[in-house]
Structures are given as C-alpha cells and as structure tokens.
C-alpha cells in the first residue's frame with residue numbers, strides 16, 4: 001500500500017524542510033562534515049571497520065555457530081546455495097557496511113548501479129543492468145517485465161496473465177530445469193520444442209519470448225545465436241540464464257553481444273557478491289519494466305525479490321573485483337592451495353593426479369584436484385576419506401552430498417526405497433578422492449592438509 005495518510009514521502013520531506021529550514025536546505029547541507037575522513041582506525045579492525053565488541057547475547061561467546069548449535073563448513077563442494085554459496089571478500093563487506101551508512105532512494109540507486117554494471121560488463125549500447133535478489137529473482141522480474149511492459153493494470157494483475165496479449169514462452173525441452181519454475185511463477189505458459197523447425201512453428205501471436213538455458217546449450221538442438229536470430233525475425237524477446245557460467249569473465253559481455261535481450265548471472269556464485277544478489281543485463285526498456293515489477297515497488301510480483309542498498313553496493317564491488325581479477329593469478333592461487341595438500345599427504349604415498357580443468361566448460365568453470373591413494377600402502381578408500389573430512393568437528397570439511405541437495409518434501413508417489421543413489425558416488429573410484437578449492441578461505445587449505453594427515457595416520461596400513 002502506498003501510505004496515503006498524510007505521511008507519504010513528499011509531505012514528509014516538505015514537513016522536514018519547513019520545520020528545519022536552513023539546516024536541511026540542500027545547498028547549506030554541510031556535506032564535507034558528513035563525509036569527512038573518519039579518524040584513524042584502531043589496529044584491531046576487520047574489513048576496515050573497528051571490531052565491535054559483542055559482550056551480551058548472540059555472538060558474545062565468539063562462536064555464533066556453536067551458540068545456535070550448528071556446524072560451520074569448509075567449502076570444498078562449490079558455489080552451492082544450499083551450503084551458503086560463496087564468501088565475500090573484505091572489500092565487499094566494507095562496501096556493504098558503507099551502504100548502510102545512509103538512506104537512498106532505491107530506484108535511483110538501482111538505475112545508477114545498472115549503469116555501473118553496464119560499463120563494467122562492456123554491455124552493448126542501449127543496454128543497462130539491474131541488481132536483483134538472485135538470478136532466480138532476475139527470471140521473475142525479467143519475464144514479468146516482458147509481459148507487463150510498464151502498464152500499471154498488468155503489473156497489478158500478474159501472475160494472472162490470461163488477459164495479456166502475449167503470455168507464452170518457448171523453451172527447448174532439453175532446456176527445462178528447476179529454475180523454469182521462476183518463469184512459470186509469472187503465469188507465463190511454457191511451450192516445449194525440440195528442433196529449430198518446431199521452435200519456429202510454435203511461434204504465434206501469444207508468444208512473448210524464447211528462453212535459453214545457457215548451461216544446457218550442449219543438450220539442445222538450437223544454439224544461442226540461432227535462438228536470437230529466430231526471435232529477432234519474429235519480434236520476440238530472448239532471455240539467457242547464464243547464472244553459474246562465469247568465469248570466464250568475457251561471458252558477461254559475450255551473451256548480451258550475441259543479442260539476447262536479457263541475460264542473468266548469479267551474484268552469489270563465483271562473482272562472490274552477496275549471496276542473495278543477482279545481475280540482470282539487458283535492453284534499457286526491458287530493465288526499466290523489470291524494475292517496475294520489483295521491490296521497492298509495491299503491489300508487484302517482484303516485491304518479494306527485495307534488494308537492499310547494502311546488497312547493491314556489495315554486489316557492485318564484488319563484480320568490479322571479479323571483472324578486474326587476473327584469472328591466471330587466481331588459477332595459480334588455486335594450484336598453490338592444492339599443493340599445500342599434496343605436500344602434506346606425500347608421506348603416506350598419496351599422490352596428486354593431474355588437475356582437471358576445462359576453461360571452455362559451460363558453467364562452474366574451476367579446476368578440480370584429486371589424489372590417488374596407493375592401496376598397497378593404505379587401507380582406506382576415497383569415499384571414506386571424504387566422509388571423514390565431512391565428519392570433522394567443530395568444522396565440517398565439505399558435505400559429502402549429505403544435505404547439499406537441500407530439503408525435500410514428501411512424495412507419496414515415490415516409495416523411499418526407490419530413491420536412486422547419486423551418480424557421483426556410484427562412479428567414484430575407491431582409490432581416489434578430490435575436490436575443488438575455489439571457495440576455500442585463507443588458511444583453510446592448511447586445515448584440510450592437517451586433517452588429512454590425521455586421517456591417513458589413523459588409517460589401517462595395507
């Protein structure tokens with residue numbers, strides 16, 4: 001609801017102006033005082049901010065996880081939302097803190113953030129960005145925007161799209177995935193096709209867009225550029241969900257350049273921004289429609305896709321760091337982490353296997369490191385090693401599949417006994433274990449190495 005009761009924004013501001021006249025008149029505002037350099041920070045600071053002593057309540061023991069009775073994890077699994085996604089760098093935390101220093105008009109901040117994103121991401125002329133509450137939220141507000149445009153009655157009616165002129169979205173059958181729920185959530189009807197011919201045949205006056213699931217490109221029969229060409233020929237929008245598909249960083253500009261009208265990337269995966277953030281890059285008009293369908297606006301489908309000022313600043317800083325990183329350096333750092341582990345386990349006859357790395361992979365591009373256990377020396381299997389890492393306390397090392405799939409509801413049609421074991425564990429070679437190291441924090445390579453020394457010291461000798 002818009003607060004019409006005399007305290008809407010304008011009357012609030014004018015009341016302030018009248019009450020305090022000269023003090024709040026913008027020209028007289030002593031900005032240099034407000035933004036003056038802060039006194040030098042004490043030595044004990046974190047993220048550029050003095051450590052705030054917490055002496056009572058939550059946090060007062062220094063171990064917030066134990067206070068709630070939960071086990072913190074070292075992430076050797078990946079940028080998995082169920083485990084917390086990724087970890088923000090100190091600079092990102094600092095921007096989040098500063099983003100909390102002042103109030104701003106969120107729409108104004110979003111529009112400015114969008115320009116910042118477009119510049120960083122070398123977006124084509126006529127494109128801009130939007131910070132969303134995750135890539136999934138970008139799907140909701142993006143598809144909502146395509147269907148409602150800037151029409152107030154439509155924005156209030158959605159997800160009832162029955163009276164909208166265009167409410168069908170074409171998707172390749174092989175591109176169906178859990179996040180198409182976010183398309184369906186807008187009321188849009190998905191129309192499945194398999195081939196290029198079927199795609200063209202499915203187009204009708206109610207078609208609004210063609211969806212493209214980037215990570216499933218190799219499963220589909222119609223490529224990204226072909227999808228764009230077909231859509232353009234029929235005056236349809238295209239949306240490319242490339243959420244988990246950077247690095248390589250170039251994809252931030254490559255996909256909009258191909259001609260997709262909207263492209264989303266998750267902010268909380270390897271971009272290492274706030275966990276509940278996402279980036280939507282697209283045609284200015286569509287981005288405006290998307291923001292119109294989103295928080296802070298009310299009576300909107302995307303009102304539950306809220307993004308706060310802190311999140312916006314944090315995401316921008318993370319994206320800046322991500323775009324400007326030297327990926328060769330980053331890779332070297334990953335290799336060094338793995339080397340810490342290799343050096344530690346050598347004495348047990350456990351040896352590093354060649355690094356697996358495919359920089360051309362469609363998504364989650366990161367090296368995978370693995371080690372070989374010599375069965376003539378030790379009687380412990382790779383899965384057992386991984387299980388013992390996961391069972392480490394007070395800090396679990398990885399999650400061994402347990403819980404990383406998220407919570408599941410009941411399915412009366414599927415007897416529990418028929419649940420299939422994960423493909424990964426079936427295929428696991430018992431003499432090897434391995435993981436990715438991209439989401440480790442400083443020093444955690446050493447924690448893993450020390451734990452592996454314990455595990456291998458205690459393992460029965462062959």
Ligand SMILES: *Cc1c(COP(=O)(O)O)cnc(C)c1O
Pocket residue numbers: 081133134135136137179215241242243244265266267268277278
């Ligand atoms: C992770 C992911 C999403 C969701 O991203 P969030 O930022 O977590 O909302 C959507 N689509 C794909 C393909 C993803 O991998």
